[in-house]
Amino acid sequence: MKRLSFGVFFAALMSSTAMAQTMPPQTTGQDEASQLDEIVVTAQRREENVQKIPVAVAVVDGQTLARRSSTDISDLQALVPSVSFAAGNELRNNSIRVRGVGTDVFTTGIEPSVSTVVDGVVLQRPGSAFSDLGDIQRIEVLRGPQGTLFGKNSSAGVVNVITQAPSFSGPTGNIGGLIAQDNEYRINGAYSAPISDTLAFRLAAFYRTQDGIVTNLYTNDTVNDQEAYGARLKLAWNPSDNLRIQFAADYSELNSSAGALPLRVATNNPKALNTGTPVGPNNDQVNNDVVPFVDQENYGASLTIDYDIGDFTLTSITAVRDFSNTSDVDLDDTQAQIVLSNFNIESSETTTQEFRLTSPASDVFDFVIGAYFFDGSVYNYLNRPGLNLASTAITSINPDGTLNRTSPYGLLTGDSTVESRNASIFGQANWHLGDRLTLTGGLRYLEEDQTLKFSRPVSAFFNGDTQPATNPAFTPPDLDFHDSALIGKAAITFEATENVTAYASYSTGYKSEGITSSLGLTQAQYDVQPAPAETSELIEAGLKTRLFDRRLTLNVTAFQTTFSDYQAQVYNAAVGLNFITSAGTVEIPGFEIEFQARPFEGFTLNGGVTKLDATFQDIPNGPCYSGQTAAQGCVPTQLGTAIVSVQNLNDKPFIVAPDIRYTLSGRYERLLFGDVEGFVQMDYRWQDDIIFEISQNPNMRQDAYGVADVSAGVSFADGRYDLTAFVKNVFDEQYVSNIVPNGASGGANSYVQNLPRDFHRYGGVTFRARF
Template identity: 35%
Template sequence: MSTRPTARFTLRPLPHAIALLAAISQAPLVAAADTDGETVTLDAVTVTATRREETLQSVPVAVSVVDGEQLERDNRSGVAGLAQQVPTLNFRTNASNKDTALFIRGVGTISTSPGVEPTVATVVDGVVLARPGQATLELLDPERVEVLRGPQGTLFGKNASAGVINIVTRQPPAETRGYVQQDWYQGNESRTRFGIGGTLVPGVLRGSLTTLVSSYDGNVDNQSNGHEVNGYNHRGARGKLEFTPNDDLTVTLAADYLQAHDDIPNGVVAKTLDASFANALAPVSASDHNRDIVSDYRSRVEDANKGVSAQVDYRLGDFTLTSITAWRGWDNTQWQDGDRLGTISAAFPGIEDKGDLAFDQYSQELRLASPKGGFVEYVAGAYYMHGHDDETYRRNLRSPTSLQTGVADYGTRSDSSALFGETTLNFTERLRGIAGLRYTHDYLSYDHRRTSTSPVAVNGIQPSTASSGSVDEDGWSGRLGVQYDLTDDLMAYLTYSRGYKGPAYNVFFNMQPRDTDPLKPETSNTWELGLKATAWNGRLTANGALFHSTYDNYQANFFDTVASQVVTRLINAGSVTSEGAEFDLALQATRALKLSAALAYTHARIDSFSCPSGAAASCNVNGKTLPFAPDWKSYVRADYSVPLGNGLDLELATDYSWQSEVQYDLSQNPDTKQGAYGIWNASLAVADYDAGWRVALIGKNLADKSYSPLLASGSGYIYRQVPRDDSRYFGVQLRKDF
């Protein structure tokens, strides 16, 4: 099966979607006020998806918005937690954040190579994070998180071929205020947040500071030494200064630092494929819900992520000129037990890995935004990013009689320059046209040197080698579309987007001569039809989108073996298709009750796979699902507030996320499938907002469902990563505002 589904599949549900959203938008204005006569509406959601502040219901982009305060209350402290709340988003975890990846609509890049850019870009206050691992630690002081689906290169500085995670942090307040929040959870998990902000110089300077201290013992036991692992220790701070010397100029300076010490094991064995490995694993028994390891080498990560940025907004009459200058640094050291055993033998030698990474990026963006309200509105800009990566990876192979060692020093240099812009043509009050274009020039170089104590390949170590190379590519991407207000409360849009992702190199410890050629740029074509409806005097919003995306020269990882050790190879995997439908709903049913729901159907499949020469895994994958792409995902939530008198409020909240079966391996290993599962959470809180305090009891995974966010192949076994909520747990959250 190598044919691509036609557009007819995508457009078939269109009449039903139009009828549903049109009915919602034209529904009678019943229950427009609460029982006491007070008008009740949903809070307006502001987004910057079009690089301007606009309401969510007016932008012709499929975007989900998660409130930062809600994330903090729900103990979803990182980008990974968003995947439960946003059905179109998926997250690949691993022992080190260096090896993580984000997926939107089933499309993402899994790679440890520094020579590949992420398919899903992460942006924090306008600054693009060049490497996926920079984005997966704690969120500091988020105001909101916007998840934009589909190519976004015509508006965001760095090219984003599958989507953007746009994180907007809070601005310093005008009035001095602060808070302290303390969370305790079972398993000796603690999270302390402190924030303060206000005016430093009246009318001229505001500032804010947020700090974080968090720790967790873990939920995995090492039977080899009795230690508890899979925990963390995090420390961080974010500060902002907002300088407004006059009405036309605003300068925002931001700095952040986050230090992490994680002892996440390099996989927990979920299934053994031969009896000898099962015997070596004793006393641990492999199972789908195993949370025990037996390890003689401590897997852990030390990570430091930091950055500074300066954003200048200058009004030139009715125009706004924006400059964002930023530097970010990232240092990561990981130790991993590659054999996942506590003993060394001739059959199962010990594999001890240590990797050091030092990464710096510098970026500059200039953007000009025209005034709104005219026939032509536009945002145009220029962007430049330089990335500099240096890594050292060392592997020790221990047997009862010998020690073999391999050490690789490698790095990349990248420069990306772009001109981009998008125009909206207001043909009438209801009809608008959209046109965007981006030109990108990418330069990427690498060097790699590996030394080995063995002249031939041994378990997981290739012989000594050295290579270097460079590549230049020019790419075009863009967007065309039309937007039409069917009624005052129902908007429809149809867009075509061309996505582009630059060239890549597969640079890693066991790099071989076959890996020295650059990967071709990845390109995509996306059609999207969206409807956004508002009804019941602003109490109900419902948004839907149908999409059809095809990707050529898809950059993906494929499992292989090197001297009996499982490794991954980054390749141009061929062509893939992702298509489906998405639906989001929010309802302020009464002043006390708010309901929300989201549903995504994503049919992400491999059309034609380009099998690499010498592949050890099966290449018979045409028509099969893309990894980390469940067909169905959903999320429902209810929030209910009851006044108790004397200024007290009782707040009840519950949410449930569910997803269908998911395959984690591009080669379609039947043992790396996670079956369908759902996670149910709930909380109960009492608050006095006049006095500035809130106390909450939080329950996670109340149905006690064990699941695996990653299943992968080892040599003779399948291992899994264990999530924090792999079993039911409870916690208490205290907050005091002042």
């Protein structure tokens, strides 16, 4: 078991601190325009300088996102080295990961490990976070467990999104557009103005469309196309000096032919039709008789009230949200009519309420205390008619894709609902021992109730009606679960100088008990519900510095994170379904280095590196992958009364957690003539190889890769207008955002891949105007 030596690291911190204190300010007296701006965050539920707090936070502002033509939060991986992204088999199963940890389970009964919070409101379902990133003020990425102040499902971190607020100072707005290859078009804009001295509004809207980069030979058309649009309205009312009220409502819709996954490894079943597509890592074609689609709606409203009681502020955030996802995919991924459809409906409804009391900032003692309530439900419906390719019910497949079969199609259909109720109280306080030393402590106590309602009204016979049912009819009684937890944080912060801060912290996290709610649920799985709650423990030490007359910000963080009862999923090749498992312990020691530099006026360089050594621990009886032999470590073992094949996963790599990941971005701006300024920017990211499944399946490995993006353009009229040309993935580096098994229906030992937008090099232009 690998551990960090925090004694050695603290020695390095103190040495660096001493050097920073004695280092002469070599550039003192130069133009202040070359100094880096101070960054204010709300990572501890009050406005603070990010360089002064005992939290590892990466901040990306809205201007940076706009310059990169970012569409959704998956684009954070290009800017923050500790953030990575794994695409699901459908859009609703996408996953943001922080320090290598995210959501690896595609079922409605499991919450994400990284919480997404928009303007103080927690989003329950992962898919609802992947909407347009227009009109963003900033995004704060908080690494490590953040449950003390952010509560629900934040055992690995928080992506805290803050959108632009209404303006009381006068009319302001912006409009932007994008034209790129693959028929990609985008337009977005915002307008804000005061209505009276006490009332102001802000309206932001977007529309985008693009062709997919995958070609379907069956229709001779592109798939994974997207069309999305939406709007957000904010009203700010300040009826008095001590009362501020903000109402926000948003709606977005996404219509896509997403879900077409090119073959990476073809089945060796002789009955399978040749798809006629390339097979391998560079494949960008499918031959699907079922044209996939995804229709998403995501909307909600919130009411935030801040009331000053003397120097204290009482905050109330009330919110309701709805998310729906209707989809279909070609589950066998061939032109054969093996699985006729995989029609799925998912919908969620949530109501949340948070109260906070924030004391004024003090030189001695200050605090935040509060209560949080969550009430939500997630509904899932599935209708899947088909047969398994390996079954004797399919005797052969005709060239036109029709089956010669001895049995009618099986049908897996039914629905499930998971209801969740969470109530918690929390608090965090700072005790300032003089001007330099601060002790921080926080706790959250939570109570959680969950209910599973499940119905599979008919038996599914995917191996033919002469064989036992692959999924017997199953409508068990409702299951109710109750859990409680106490999580907390303790930290010490030492401000050595105005520009050098060191800290050490200990914190714990919690994610709800896991419920298997997929329509393949068996009686055996039902009987052992729920999977244990996922808990995390973090030891962290950091040094935050601003050097060379604040032309360089350099932060170094070392950490040791341990996840217990990590909730994961395992693919069962026999039935072609994923099942939830408690993957034991995951240990993640590592360190991060982040910097931002402005060595001279007009040039900014920023980036960072994240080093992880993420491994599974305490899993001697882990799952084998399909086709794994005894020589490869898969051996029969008696577990209870059954003999099952298992492998020892101790010290094996954790999933989708690269050992090294780094980002580097440079931008140079220079006045050309008059008020016309030219700029050029280059962004590069690189990551080590990763594995996509707990079983260490070698067919589900992505090699190391690096991606470079470049852009150049001009701005004029004091920066009010700019025109930019860009190229993404300049060196045409092919990589994938996920690899998944194709399933028993498409043939055992077959694997497909999810392609990112920049799988191929592409270019475009953007235009922005501000007023």
